Amino acid sequence: xxxxxxxxxxxxxxxxxxxxxxxxxxxxxxxxxxxxxxxxxxxxxxxxxxxxxxxxxxxxxxxxxxxxxxxxxxxxxxxxxxxxxxxxxxxxxxxxxxxxxxxxxxxxxxxxxxxxxxx
Numbered sequence: 326x327x328x329x330x331x332x333x334x335x336x337x338x339x340x341x342x343x344x345x346x347x348x349x350x351x352x353x354x355x356x357x358x359x360x361x362x363x364x365x366x367x368x369x370x371x372x373x374x375x376x377x378x379x380x381x382x383x384x385x386x387x388x389x390x391x392x393x394x395x396x397x398x399x400x401x402x403x404x405x406x407x408x409x410x411x412x413x414x415x416x417x418x419x420x421x422x423x424x425x426x427x428x429x430x431x432x433x434x435x436x437x438x439x440x441x442x443x444x
Contacts, residue, residue: 336383342419343376346407349392350423357443368430369439371403378421384411390418396444401435402426403444 330341354361361371384390389412397404405423410416427434 331386336385337388339378339380342378342380342409342421345390345392345409346394346405346419346421346423347373349394349407350405353394353396354443359443364439367439369437370428371425371440372428373423374402374426375424376421377423378419380419382411382416382418384409384418388413391415398436398441398444399424401433403440 330337332338351361354364364371391410391412392407393410394405394407397406403425405425406421407423408420409418411418427437427440429437
């Protein structure tokens with residue numbers, strides 16, 4: 326992490342955890358053989374509808390972290406259960422539930438086989 330991601334207290338600002346988690350979702354999709362850009366070119370967009378987080382132990386400058394996720398399909402939502410752990414001692418820093426929905430050509434979709442296959 327970078328120093329500018331920290332606040333005056335010398336800990337990572339809470340908003341940055343969302344960036345870390347978003348990046349891990351992108352890496353997850355890439356690991357499944359597709360990118361969000363490729364989905365977008367097909368008219369498919371996945372957007373965050375709700376983000377709930379609990380902050381436990383702060384990250385500090387020079388801390389390395391591990392971000393884990395577990396995706397599930399719940400109705401029309403693609404839900405990512407995510408957690409960030411400090412790498413040095415495996416302490417839970419933040420856990421979140423990220424609800425995403427998909428649109429195809431601007432219309433909310435209840436399910437898309439292209440996305441369902443990625444989970």
